[in-house]
Amino acid sequence: MALHKENNPEGGTLESQPLDRQALPRQPLDRQPLDRRHFMKAMGLTGVGLVLGFSAQAGGRGTSVVNVGQEGTAVLSFELHPFVVIDNAGGITIINHRPDMGQATWQAVPMMVAEELEVSLDQIQIRQSDGLRKYGAQLSGGSSTVRTGWTRLRQAGAAAREMFTQAAADRWKVSKADCYAQEGKIFHKPTGKSFTYGELVEDAARLEVPKDLPLKAKKDFKLLGKALPRPEVPAKVTGRAEFGMDVEVPGMLYASIERSPMIHGKVLSFDDANAKKVPGVKQVLKAERPLPYKTCESVAVLADNYWAATQGRKALKIEWNNANYATDLTTDRYFAQLREAAKVPDAPAYSQAGDVKAALGTAAKKLEAQYETPFLAHAPMEPEVAVAHVKDDGTCEIWAPVQGPDGAIEQVAKYLGIAPEKVKVNVPFLGGAFGRKAYLDFVLEAVYLSKQAKVPVKVIWTREDDIQQGPFRPGMLSAMRGGVDAQGTITAFEHTLIGESIMGQVYGAFPAGKPDPWAGEGISHEESPYAFANAKVGFKRVTTDIPIVWWRSVYPSNSSFGHESFVDELAHAAGKDPLDARLELLKDAPRFQNVLKTLAEKASWYQPLPEGMGKGVAIAKSFGSVCAHAVFVKKDGVGVKIDRVVTVLDCGMYVNPDNVRAQTEGNIAMGISAAIKPAITFAGGKAQQSNFHQYQILRIDEMPKVEIHLVENEEAPGGVGEPGLPPVAPALCNAIFSATGTRIRKLPFDLKKLS
Amino acid sequence: MAAISLTINGQLQRLDVDPRTPLLWVLRDQVGLKGTKFGCGISQCGACTVHIDGKPARSCSYPVQAAADKQITTIEGIGTEEKLHPVQRAWIEEQVPQCGYCQSGQIMTAVALLKDKPAPTDEDIDLAMRGNLCRCGTYQRVRKAIHSAAANSKGDGITQGK
Ligand code: FES
């Protein structure tokens, strides 16, 4: 099945590994909390008189018990570990603690647990965590699930397995060393007899949870590293997977909310007479949109169906006090401020070497350039949506596609002024998120309305709301300076990233006198280890009221464009092949070296191209992984066409290579969108784009052929959901320079009209 | 409000709705078929694609009254996990979905394409599918899955659409 053409620890590559079709799971997807259906099926119960409750006494240390009983029958479900719940009827449940927004945590988390638990994926049920602390941090973000879970989740599986092994050995009164686990059973090697986990669970649950167990080496993995089909895919091709948009709660009202087009405007007055005439409209309320750092005002229309709510909203007449936003809230003004800030080279540095100023003074060639990247909307295909029910008993229940249920509990509790234990969060599948659904304004809007209306409320954002209201990826400017000496050595390199700070705006926690703590990702010397003798990478903050937040790959999605384009400019100025120049500068960074050399080979980099073609390369490390793309373009009239993209990704050890490829394909598509599709611009205080006819994203006929190669090694896992994105725009623009001589320094640009 | 009869996935349904309501919201919230998705509301993304009398249509911009007396097919009527349509099977084999939100629409358009053109070229696919946006970027796999569905079902009833 797995076809390893090369597999050496020096870092060979893994060739196309076909999906293991035999391993398609057959079991239906069950997202019911605590698996009621499973219990009932297992016990032949009908559900009548089913008792479901928690009791503390039966379990061992640190384990809780779910007791399901009816007329003398009982299924006991034991939480051997927060991530592993096993019942005495044989049901095995593994918890996914990171919401799935398409990055496939629904499989990755269970695979890490299952590998050491010695169960196959078709033996298990998967359940989404609910935000409780015992699961640890539950935010899907920063490409962190596999990176942070790699040891912890395998330890969870190993701990439970060891408890079963001990329980079996005790019951047989044999040595534990003679027992082993396989496919959800413990076997006694000398006799071949076995117990299922279900048969052992009551004993196992009384044992101490072992810690720091030895874990399997990569060569012994049965699941990890294999291209296994994802368990939720059948539900996603039959329309059965439940997304946030699909949640229905009895008695709920639908809300559509009119917010100021200038985002921060205040409601002076509103007339809802016509809105209330729309059949189905139940209430019109002044409402609010709590951003993390300030609260915006709005007017909400609640109806018994969504269409009526939107029609009622259209019939509203609202007068806004928009203060000075019409003049202040514009992207022209913001970018002018960035250019102004670029004139004064006083940025606090992430990393520094030698003396850039002196080196520039003596350089034979001195280069200076500014690169701009725009504001962008995330535009997940599922717009923001949330159901909230603030109940009479002082509790609140949420059903929403949020990237982190733990953060949702915390924010909702704080917003309502209630204890976190009184908030319950249910997370269905996310129809895309890309950072947007880690920003919980839409959830708090639903909470506010449910509290007012005293019924469950489902807030659905329109696409226009999504594209115009933000938060957005910030627009940024990279001010670059560099020098090449007479021998063709690149002697100086300076990158000053200028723009708004997410930490500053969203959290009000910008560290004065220091560079933004997040914006050095991908460009500081630590992650971009070019051996320039004189170098400085710094950050300068310019504030804006346009709301911003993380967008897939965060700052590297901006900063790699200037960084890697300018390395290209310097390579050309030094008269060097851009890939060779990078290899030379990265001589002390073996993983970067390997990625570039592999890319040169896979992309046939040194082969002369036919007339009218160009090639570009870029490399970036972000979120723990190194990714390089070679982009090939073909001249086409006054523009170019993207012919193909060849990628090498070193993400260390990985869970599912097919999914690593899928994520990288997605990063390439989103990276190209960010480079060539319209940006978000603000004029007169308003976003000038409203829906996909203006804020266009890549379409299938614009998707180039992509070819992805994974580096095979035993390094700790790196991120996968984002690292493929940052090098896309610079590799593309470097290719355009090679084909046409046009250097692109501002995104987005029109691929069809290059001047 | 008006009484409207719809034939959805072969079943006749009688509903009392505002006749101007887009078919999308009637399917989702009145009939309870949530597989058809809302993505833009203005015929720009394809997430809401259903078949009306066998042809792909954007249900977000299709007033329910215009669908009366027509045959409506949604993703739920294409196939189930127990009885997958060849296009759905190909989608699983190629592991097309990421978040999956756009995929009902992608599949509905692909099924209609294969009905018209049982062996489409890349260009045919690009042309037919360019109205279906996928923010996750699954396009390369959509192309592959359509080719493999076409290859797997030469003459075995893929054109039935059910
Ligand atoms: S929701 Fe109908 S085309 Fe987008």
Ligand code: FES
């Ligand atoms: S799979 Fe997520 S939008 Fe297409």
